[in-house]
Amino acid sequence: xxxxxxxxxxxxxxxxxxxxxxxxxxxxxxxxxxxxxxxxxxxxxxxxxxxxxxxxxxxxxxxxxxxxxxxxxxxxxxxxxxxxxxxxxxxxxxxxxxxxxxxxxxxxxxxxxxxxxxxxxxxxxxxxxxxxxxxxxxxxxxxxxxxxxxxxxxxxxxxxxxxxxxxxxxxxxxxxxxxxxxxxxxxxxxxxxxx
Numbered sequence: 001x002x003x004x005x006x007x008x009x010x011x012x013x014x015x016x017x018x019x020x021x022x023x024x025x026x027x028x029x030x031x032x033x034x035x036x037x038x039x040x041x042x043x044x045x046x047x048x049x050x051x052x053x054x055x056x057x058x059x060x061x062x063x064x065x066x067x068x069x070x071x072x073x074x075x076x077x078x079x080x081x082x083x084x085x086x087x088x089x090x091x092x093x094x095x096x097x098x099x100x101x102x103x104x105x106x107x108x109x110x111x112x113x114x115x116x117x118x119x120x121x122x123x124x125x126x127x128x129x130x131x132x133x134x135x136x137x138x139x140x141x142x143x144x145x146x147x148x149x150x151x152x153x154x155x156x157x158x159x160x161x162x163x164x165x166x167x168x169x170x171x172x173x174x175x176x177x178x179x180x181x182x183x184x185x186x187x188x189x190x191x192x193x194x195x
Contacts, residue, residue: 005021005023005024005026005027006027008024008027009074010028010031010074010076010077011073011074011076013025013027013028014028014065014070014076017065018065018066018068025062025065028076029058032076032077032080033054035077035081036054036057036080036081036084037050037051037054039081039084039085039150039151040053040054040057040084040087040088042138042146042150043084043085043088043147043150044088044091044092049091053084053087053088053091054084056087057080057083057084057087060083060087061080061083077156078156078157078158078161081151081156081157081165082157082161082165085151085165086165137184137187137188137191138184140183140187141180141183141184142180144166144168144176145176145177145179145180145183146180147166147176148162148166148173148176148177148180149177149180149181151165151166152177159173159174159177
């Protein structure tokens with residue numbers, strides 16, 4: 001049954017889960033866990049906190065699916081990203097800190113960062129070094145620019161969805177994305193970083 005689940009759409013997996021097939025939920029989690037965890041980690045910059053928020057995100061997702069309150073057909077990942085983003089924002093409100101998020105560059109940096117299971121030590125070291133360089137550059141971006149790029153890349157969210165999630169206009173979200181990418185390109189050029 002698991003192999004069959006891998007070919008199903010998100011909506012079909014949700015329906016199967018609601019019919020009592022727990023393996024459908026497992027397939028859905030495996031499909032998006034890397035993107036969701038990475039985006040949370042970029043937002044909170046603390047692995048242990050990110051793990052807690054990641055678990056809380058999926059508990060909320062499961063509760064919503066079980067109670068049949070999910071109505072975002074075809075938009076599972078953006079919906080899950082909104083839940084994760086809101087949990088991160090709630091966390092920072094509780095500790096009265098401002099979230100710092102992380103982002104992308106002119107070529108798709110997230111291809112470099114993307115978590116890949118790889119037994120080759122050389123590839124793992126190169127990936128970790130690239131990740132560190134990208135992380136340092138991303139830390140230097142203004143919060144709003146990092147946030148938009150993370151939501152766009154990891155959440156596959158439209159600019160309309162990003163605008164709603166971050167309480168800004170679509171044009172503002174587009175501008176933040178544009179300036180974030182320009183700033184990353186500038187940093188890469190100045191530091192002669194090649195990924």
